[in-house]
Amino acid sequence: MPTVSMTVNGKKVSGTVEPRTLLVQFLRETLGLTGTHVGCDTSQCGACVVDIDGDSVKSCTILAVQCEGANVTTIEGLANGSELHPMQEAFREHHGLQCGFCTPGMIMSAVDLVKKNPNPTEQEIRHWLEGNLCRCTGYHNIVKAIEAGAKAMGARK
Amino acid sequence: MSETGIGARVTRKEDFRFVTGRGTYTDDINRPNQLWMWLLRSPHAHARLKKIDTTAAAKMPGVHAIFTHDDLARDNVGGLPCGWLIHSKDGSPMVEPPHPVLAAGVVRHVGDPIAAVIAETRAQAREAAEAIEVDYEVLPAVVDTREAIKDGAPQIWPEAKNNTCFDWHLGDKDAVDKAFAKAAHVTKLDLVNNRLVPNAMEPRAAIGEYDVATGEHTLWTTSQNPHVIRLLMGAFVLHIPEHKLRVVAPDVGGGFGSKIYHYAEEALVTWAAAKVKRPVKWTADRSESFMSDAQGRDHHTHAELALDKDGKFLGLRVSTLANLGAYLSTFSTSIPTYLYGTLLAGTYTTPAIYVETRAVFTNTVPVDAYRGAGRPEASYLLERIVDLAADELGIDPAELRRRNFIPKDAYPYQTPVALQYDSGDYFTTLDMALKAADYANFEARRKEAASRGKYRGIGMATYIEACGIAPSAVAGALGARAGLYEMAEVRVHPTGSVTLFTGCHSHGQGHETTFAQLVADRLGIPIDQVEVVHGDTGKIPFGMGTYGSRSLPVGGSAIVKALDKVVAKGKKIAAHLLEAAEADIEFKDGKFQVAGTDRAKTFGEIALTAYVPHKYPIEELEPGLDETAFYDPKNFTYPAGAHVVEVEIDPDTGVVELKGVWAADDFGRIINPMIVEGQVHGGLAQGIGQALLEHCVYDDSGQLLTGSFNDYAMPRADDLPSFHLGTNATLCTHNPLGVKGCGEAGAIGSPGAVMNAIVDALSPLGVKHIDMPASPRRIWETIQAHRPRMAAE
Structure with a gap:
C-alpha cells in the first residue's frame, strides 16, 4: 500500500493507505480529524469541504494519494487556539448553524469565497454556496453570517 | 429582561x-476493536428470495460473519x-x-435489507455483500396508491385485501351531507401531496457494543428519542x-x-x-438513506367545500x-389520521367536517x-381549496379567509374534528403578513411584470398546527401505544451550578441554549452556570424525545415543574436558616428573602x-437539591x-422566481427569538422545497428514480431568497x-402560499390548479396547454 505525506493544519503527517482512499477518509479515519463530514456519495452536499493549497475542495472528490505534498487546512485548523476565525465567529453570532453537520464545509467554503471575493453580494454568496447543502437553516442566516464574516475578515487585514 | 433571560437573543452555547x-x-465515534456492517439491500421492489448463497462472500478478506433472517429467527x-x-x-383493527x-x-421495496455482513473494514463488508448470490423471483410491483387499491393489483401482504391497511374516518358524515344539501356553492379539488425524502444532512449511523463482563449492551445511534428506541x-x-x-x-x-x-440497523x-x-x-451512505430512511407525505386527495351565498364555509x-x-x-399510521384529519378545521369556523383516509401498502x-x-x-x-373557492366566487382570498376565521x-374553540383550540388570533397574523408584503398594491406589480412578458402572482396561506401531541390518556384512547409526557431533572450542585437533564433531544434546535436560558431565568443564576444534558439513557431518567414541536411546550413545562420543586425545597431550607415561616419566604432574582425585610440567602x-x-431541618427534609418532574400536557x-x-x-x-416570502406566526411566548427565527427559516425552505423542487419518484417497476442528490432536488442557497x-x-x-x-410552522404554511401565488400568477391563462412540485417543466407545460393557440398553428 502506498504511503502519502502532506501537511494538515500546519503539521506534517503521513500514512499508509489503500490507493482508493479518499482524502476525507484519510482525514477522518487515519488522522481522526472528524470535523470534516460526509453527507453524500455524489459530491453534492459539500459537508467535506477543506482547503487544499489555497482552494476549497470537496475532500470526497480527491484521493489521498493525489494530495502528496499538499498543504491541507480542515475546520480544526481554522481557529487560533480558542480564538475563533472571524468566519467561525460570524456563524455563531448570526445563528448560521443549527445541527452543525454542514457547518464545517460551509465555513471552509465561505472562507475561500471571501479570499477570492472580499466583498461578496448576497447573490454572489448564494451562487457560491451551490455546492453546499444545508437542510436546517434555509440558508438565510448562513448568508447573513458570511456577509458579516467577510466584513470581519476585511477588518482583520 | 436580562441579557440571557426569557426573550433574549442568546447566541448558542453549543456552537x-x-x-x-x-x-x-x-460516525465520529470509533470503538476499540470495532468491526463494520454493510447491508445487502434488495435491488428489486418486490421479489421472492428463492436462495441466498453466502458461501463465496464468507470467504472474502476480513469477513467475520454474514447474517440473514434465519439467524435472527434462531435467536x-x-x-x-x-x-x-x-x-x-x-x-x-388495521392490518398489521x-x-x-x-x-x-420476500423483499417489498428497493433497499429492503436481506443480509448483514460483518467485516474488519467497511470496504471489506461492502465487497463481501456484493459477492452474496441471491436468486430472486421478481414479482409484479405497485407504487401508486390509486393502482394499488384496484382489484388485480400486485398484493404486497396477503392479509391486506386491495393493499389496504385501514379505512379510517373522522367527523359527522350526516351533518356534512346536510351542509352540502343547502350550499349555495360547492368547490371541488383533486390534489397530490408529493412524496418527499427528509434528507437530514447527517446520514443515519449506529454502533453496537456488548460488554461480556457485565452483560450490558450499548447502542450509539442517530436518534431523536433514545429512550423510545431503548424501549x-x-x-x-x-x-x-x-x-x-x-x-x-x-x-x-x-x-x-x-x-x-x-x-x-x-x-x-x-x-x-x-x-x-x-x-x-x-x-449509511446517502444512497442508503434514500432507500431506507422513512419518507414523507404522498397523499392523493379529493376535497369538496360547501359555502353559503356570502362565502361562509358550511x-x-x-x-x-x-x-x-x-x-x-x-x-406511520398516526400521520394521515389523527395528525391530519383533526387539523381540517384549520383557522376556520367550518361547522361540519368529514374526512376519510384509506391507507395503502405499496412497494416503496x-x-x-x-x-x-x-x-x-x-x-x-x-x-388551496379556499383559494379556489375565492376564485370561483370572485371574492378576494384574504377577505374570504377573514369571513371564516x-x-x-x-376561545376555547371546539372544532368538529376533535380538537379544542385554547387561544389564537388569525386576523392579526394575516394582516401582518399582507401588510409586510404590500398586498394592497400588488396589482400594479402584476401589470409591470406583464409589460416585461412575465406572470406575477401573490398567494397566501394560513395554518394552524397541533404541537406537543397529548394528553397521554387521550392519545392512548385513540390508539397510541406510548405515553406523551416529558421528563426533566434539575440537579443543583453544592456550589449552586446546575445540570439539567432533559428527556427531549436536540438535533439542531438549540436546547442547550434555550433550556439553559429558562433555568438561568427562573433560578436567577448566570447562564454559564447551567449545563444541559440530553440524549443518553444512561444519564437521563426517562424521556420521549423531540418531534412534533414538543420540546418547549412539553419538555419546557417539565423543566418548569422541576424548577418549581427546587424553589419550593429551597424555601423550606431558607425558612429554617432565616428562622422565618416558610410562607414568608419569597424567591426572586436568585435570592430567598423574608418578605418585607432585607434578610436573605442566595x-x-x-x-x-x-x-x-449542618444547620438543616433534617427531621422534615432530605438533604440534597435534585428534583425530577414529569409533565403530561392537558391539551395540544x-x-x-x-x-x-x-x-x-x-x-x-x-422558472418560478420567488420575489418575496413573508411569514407572520403566533408561537405564544418566545424564549429565544434568534433560535425561533432560525426554525422558521428552515421550515420555510423545506416547505418551499416541497412546492417548487422536491419529489421522490419511483418508476412503475418500483425503482427509485430520485435516489441521490443528483436526482432529488434539494433547495440550494440560490433557489431561495431571504425571508421576512x-x-x-x-x-x-x-x-x-x-x-x-x-x-414545523414554516414547512406547514409555505407550500400553500407558494402554490396559491403560482396559480394566481397563471390565472390570466385560466389555470385553476397545479400540483407540487411546480418544476419549470410542469409550469412550462401548463402554460403551453392554456395559451391561446397561435394563428400559425
Whole structure:
C-alpha cells in the first residue's frame, strides 16, 4: 500500500493507505480529524469541504494519494487556539448553524469565497454556496453570517 | 429582561464545538476493536428470495460473519413494532403485517435489507455483500396508491385485501351531507401531496457494543428519542431488559422526523455485536438513506367545500389515499389520521367536517412523519381549496379567509374534528403578513411584470398546527401505544451550578441554549452556570424525545415543574436558616428573602446548605437539591399564522422566481427569538422545497428514480431568497410558560402560499390548479396547454 505525506493544519503527517482512499477518509479515519463530514456519495452536499493549497475542495472528490505534498487546512485548523476565525465567529453570532453537520464545509467554503471575493453580494454568496447543502437553516442566516464574516475578515487585514 | 433571560437573543452555547469541527456525531465515534456492517439491500421492489448463497462472500478478506433472517429467527429476534393502532370505519383493527429486521423470504421495496455482513473494514463488508448470490423471483410491483387499491393489483401482504391497511374516518358524515344539501356553492379539488425524502444532512449511523463482563449492551445511534428506541428495541425486538441496554444519541445532524423511528440497523448492530463479541458499526451512505430512511407525505386527495351565498364555509368533505410504503414504520399510521384529519378545521369556523383516509401498502420505502407530519397535508389542501373557492366566487382570498376565521373571542374553540383550540388570533397574523408584503398594491406589480412578458402572482396561506401531541390518556384512547409526557431533572450542585437533564433531544434546535436560558431565568443564576444534558439513557431518567414541536411546550413545562420543586425545597431550607415561616419566604432574582425585610440567602448558599446540612431541618427534609418532574400536557398547543409569497414566472422557461416570502406566526411566548427565527427559516425552505423542487419518484417497476442528490432536488442557497418574519403572540393557556412550539410552522404554511401565488400568477391563462412540485417543466407545460393557440398553428 502506498504511503502519502502532506501537511494538515500546519503539521506534517503521513500514512499508509489503500490507493482508493479518499482524502476525507484519510482525514477522518487515519488522522481522526472528524470535523470534516460526509453527507453524500455524489459530491453534492459539500459537508467535506477543506482547503487544499489555497482552494476549497470537496475532500470526497480527491484521493489521498493525489494530495502528496499538499498543504491541507480542515475546520480544526481554522481557529487560533480558542480564538475563533472571524468566519467561525460570524456563524455563531448570526445563528448560521443549527445541527452543525454542514457547518464545517460551509465555513471552509465561505472562507475561500471571501479570499477570492472580499466583498461578496448576497447573490454572489448564494451562487457560491451551490455546492453546499444545508437542510436546517434555509440558508438565510448562513448568508447573513458570511456577509458579516467577510466584513470581519476585511477588518482583520 | 436580562441579557440571557426569557426573550433574549442568546447566541448558542453549543456552537463553539460545531464551528470548530468538534461536535461528536455517531460516525465520529470509533470503538476499540470495532468491526463494520454493510447491508445487502434488495435491488428489486418486490421479489421472492428463492436462495441466498453466502458461501463465496464468507470467504472474502476480513469477513467475520454474514447474517440473514434465519439467524435472527434462531435467536427469536422480533420484528420492528408499529406504535399506533388505527381502527377502520367498521371498527376493525388495521392490518398489521410483520416488519422483519432482515427480509423473511420476500423483499417489498428497493433497499429492503436481506443480509448483514460483518467485516474488519467497511470496504471489506461492502465487497463481501456484493459477492452474496441471491436468486430472486421478481414479482409484479405497485407504487401508486390509486393502482394499488384496484382489484388485480400486485398484493404486497396477503392479509391486506386491495393493499389496504385501514379505512379510517373522522367527523359527522350526516351533518356534512346536510351542509352540502343547502350550499349555495360547492368547490371541488383533486390534489397530490408529493412524496418527499427528509434528507437530514447527517446520514443515519449506529454502533453496537456488548460488554461480556457485565452483560450490558450499548447502542450509539442517530436518534431523536433514545429512550423510545431503548424501549422498542429492548422490549419488542431483542428482548433486552432496559437496565442492560443503554442507548446514546450524541450530536445528531438533523432529523425532521426521519430519526424518530426504530430502524432495522439499530437492532442489527446491537444484536451482531453480542454475537461476534466486538463492537459493530454501520454508517449509511446517502444512497442508503434514500432507500431506507422513512419518507414523507404522498397523499392523493379529493376535497369538496360547501359555502353559503356570502362565502361562509358550511361543510368540508375530504377523501384521501395515503401511501404507507411496504411496511408500517413506527408512527406511520398516526400521520394521515389523527395528525391530519383533526387539523381540517384549520383557522376556520367550518361547522361540519368529514374526512376519510384509506391507507395503502405499496412497494416503496415506508412513509412516516416528516416535518409537520399530516399537518402540512391538511393545511395545503385547505388553503388551496379556499383559494379556489375565492376564485370561483370572485371574492378576494384574504377577505374570504377573514369571513371564516374563528373569532378572537371564541376561545376555547371546539372544532368538529376533535380538537379544542385554547387561544389564537388569525386576523392579526394575516394582516401582518399582507401588510409586510404590500398586498394592497400588488396589482400594479402584476401589470409591470406583464409589460416585461412575465406572470406575477401573490398567494397566501394560513395554518394552524397541533404541537406537543397529548394528553397521554387521550392519545392512548385513540390508539397510541406510548405515553406523551416529558421528563426533566434539575440537579443543583453544592456550589449552586446546575445540570439539567432533559428527556427531549436536540438535533439542531438549540436546547442547550434555550433550556439553559429558562433555568438561568427562573433560578436567577448566570447562564454559564447551567449545563444541559440530553440524549443518553444512561444519564437521563426517562424521556420521549423531540418531534412534533414538543420540546418547549412539553419538555419546557417539565423543566418548569422541576424548577418549581427546587424553589419550593429551597424555601423550606431558607425558612429554617432565616428562622422565618416558610410562607414568608419569597424567591426572586436568585435570592430567598423574608418578605418585607432585607434578610436573605442566595441560591448558592441554599444549595450548599442542602449538601452540607449542618444547620438543616433534617427531621422534615432530605438533604440534597435534585428534583425530577414529569409533565403530561392537558391539551395540544396550537401555533398558527399566515404566510404570503410573491412569485414571478418566466413563460419561456417555466422558472418560478420567488420575489418575496413573508411569514407572520403566533408561537405564544418566545424564549429565544434568534433560535425561533432560525426554525422558521428552515421550515420555510423545506416547505418551499416541497412546492417548487422536491419529489421522490419511483418508476412503475418500483425503482427509485430520485435516489441521490443528483436526482432529488434539494433547495440550494440560490433557489431561495431571504425571508421576512414577524410574530404576534397569544399565549397558550394550559402550560406554565404560555409557549406553543415553532419547529414545523414554516414547512406547514409555505407550500400553500407558494402554490396559491403560482396559480394566481397563471390565472390570466385560466389555470385553476397545479400540483407540487411546480418544476419549470410542469409550469412550462401548463402554460403551453392554456395559451391561446397561435394563428400559425
